[in-house]
Amino acid sequence: MPFLNDLFVNLSYWIHGFLARFLPLWAADLIMMLLTIACLIVFALITIMFINWLERKVIGRFQDRYGPNRVGPLGILQFVADAIKMFTKEDITPANADRVIFNLAPVMVVVPTFLILAVLPFGRGMVAADLNIGFLYIVAISSLTTIAILLAGWGSRNKYSLLGGMRVVAQMISYEVPMVLSALGVIMLTGSLSLVSIVEGQSRVPFILLQPLGFLIYFISAIAEVNRAPFDLPEAESEIIAGYHTEYSGMKYAMFLLAEYINAFIVAAIAATLFLGGWQGPSLPPYVWFFLKAYAIYFVLMWLRGTLPRLRIDQLMGLAWKFLVPLALVNLLVMGLVATLTQGKGLFPLVLASLVANGLIVAAVVIIYAFAMRRRRQVEVAA
């Protein structure tokens, strides 16, 4: 098993050693870097294909039908057929569109998503760049997508696109706040922004047991961050056609699709890293654990997409600012208190105190909610 556990790490050492035999060290390093980048990009493309197929299959099952089953065994080559179709389609730029912005936007959407892959720890030692500000990097880079999507919405010179672009900005900026606040709880526990250290900090217990509420807030905000159902307003098909990518066709549309799917996977992967212990796990190789956890979360994303209707824009904003942000702040405060009080007292008191604290917060929310509902009913009856 040790052989399998460190398969990819050893492989990279071996290639590096092999190259270093007849190349100067700097050249070997450079080639290794390029190789890693190539691997990540290929990985991303394969993931998209797989996720796309998986999602269509799973949602098909939710909806009592088969899903793709014509191209290849179990329809697994469906994405290839789709890709060929996309690439051969006519590339249309609307006459009134701002050409530069319109053509720049798809590229700008895709680039940040690939950049995030650099800091994801896929397994023990399997990280392209272990930045000590890893999480900050992710937050910063993923914000770039907002601008790119706004550019797409603005540059298309289409009212649906513009509405979609505006919705994206409102939504992504709002949901970044609770997302970062809930992740702060985890960072507080490990004392590091590096994703590798965060994973290593969970060797005894995954943080979801310490911060179930934080996980929930993170998960909800993350879904909104990547515009997935039920928060897929920016591309709400039944309202604004396809939102910001209404006017895109062919290759450029494929790039939006690509960014969307890889973003969804990345969000699942980050959630697995921050709260589920990343690649940590018994007996199976670390990278297998990582993918198991990431896909488990991704399955929940698909589940939600197959079940829930969409929120309205004002309700969406209300959820972020009136509910998630205050809750995340309270959660952060209480978790900080718990972590300080149980410092140095071992693992068991920490887990126990955390769970009790989370339970108390949830109880408080339920009571406040019930109280508010009663107040509202009284007001309605009075009126």
Add this chain to the structure above:
Amino acid sequence: MQTVETRLRTETITLNMGPQHPSTHGVFRMIITLDGETIVDLEPVMGYLHRCQEKIGERNTYLQNIPYTDRLDYICSMSNNLAYVMAVEKLAQIEVPERAEYIRIIMVELTRIVNHAVAIGALLNDLGCFFTPMLYALEERERILDLFEMASGSRMMCNYMRFGGVRYDLPPGFMPELKSVVAALPAFIDEFERLLTDNEIMRIRCQGVGILPPDVAVGYSCTGPLLRASGVDYDIRKVDSYSIYDRFDFDVPLGTNYDVYDRYLVRIEEMRQSVRILEQAIEQIPEGEVSVKLPRVFKPPEGDVYHRIESPKGELGFYLVSDGSTNPYRYKIRSPTFINLTVLPELCKGHKVADVVAILGSIDIVLGEVDR
């Protein structure tokens, strides 16, 4: 209100929703004036599917018009058939055999279930459900359409009813299959409700949206589930009972909050009531003839009649003027959804773009009938 002066100057934009749009249920267009995402004004534009059916109806003989009624509201062809043949029967004073009346009721109530299931599925699609409720709705619809095929030879364009009865008697395997479908329906409706009724997002999207007070609903000539969800107890099957509806025991569900959610609840409950009617009809249906013999050249006497039925979407009426010849002098269709659409701008003002599609979905339009 001092803030008015200092507020940023904004402009409204005009959004042209349709004719090609995912949630206009066909080719329907709305010119929406928006302030941000809030609707300031809305103007419905229709006619993209206009075939001048009324003119065609004047050229056709009475019998030739039956298949044309199928294509009005292509989801409920059976009830369109019924409305037309009953109008002609009233004109020519034709008695219908009892068994044919029962067969008609069975078909029309099955149609009502199909229509409401599809309407709710489409509404949820508009709300952003990724086709799951729609496909659940279609599941039971398939079995009912199979029944239609057994009886009439066609799944959607049934063309089944004739003056003085129906075209064919029910085939041998029909009743057992019908019984099994009807027996499975309550479970299907329950499952549908479990998926949707208490769904938190569905509730916040539908409750308090598109409120239509009873007096406004009546003033705007709204009919069908739209009217009953506004709390007006007006079901033509009860108040102006036609065919043999007076023999069945069923309730008319009414809304209390007059919003989109109530329209959903009313439709669900109407499906349950249709199941009740079907159960009674299956029990009571007699043996016997299913049609009367009519002269080969059918010439109703001179005069004009108006006959209306409670079609799944509302009051479907046919106004016929006969000059004693083989084809109608005037053939007018009072289509429920066309007139229900009159109230759409009223309902939408002040709401968000996302609510427009929900309200439109809750009115439940079929463009074949709106545009005729």
Add this chain to the structure above:
Amino acid sequence: MSREVYERLVEEFPETSLEYLEGKDPAISVKADDLFEVARHLKEKQGYDYLSAVTGVDYPDRFEVIYHLYSMKEGPGPLILKVSASKEEPEVPSLVSLWPGANFQEREVYDLMGIRFAGHPDLKRILLWEGYEGHPLRKDFPIEGYQTIGQEESS
């Protein structure tokens, strides 16, 4: 049903010439000038609060607009009002201010039959497009139409 209402109407409007028409569905014939007042009386005093259908018919000697009224509370109805309009300048008063639901129906009658509704807030074509020539439901309208689609752009 219609008979009683007719008698009450005659009492209420002694000057106007109302006529009771026998038939399968008995109807009351009203002059176009009196239509609005009669309709308002029916709506406000007799409880006919629901206007079901507005229909135009092209008879050889006249146009006729037919209103089917029902009462939500009282009974089955219908009460049918028939209004004649001249062949040359067909015009009847609009009832939109009484029943907003008449809006689209009157527009449809105008569109397909060419009967003008005086006082309608937005009388324009509804099913056919602006600029269409003729009114298809008139009996003298040729089946193939006066123009074919695309003609108006080329000319």
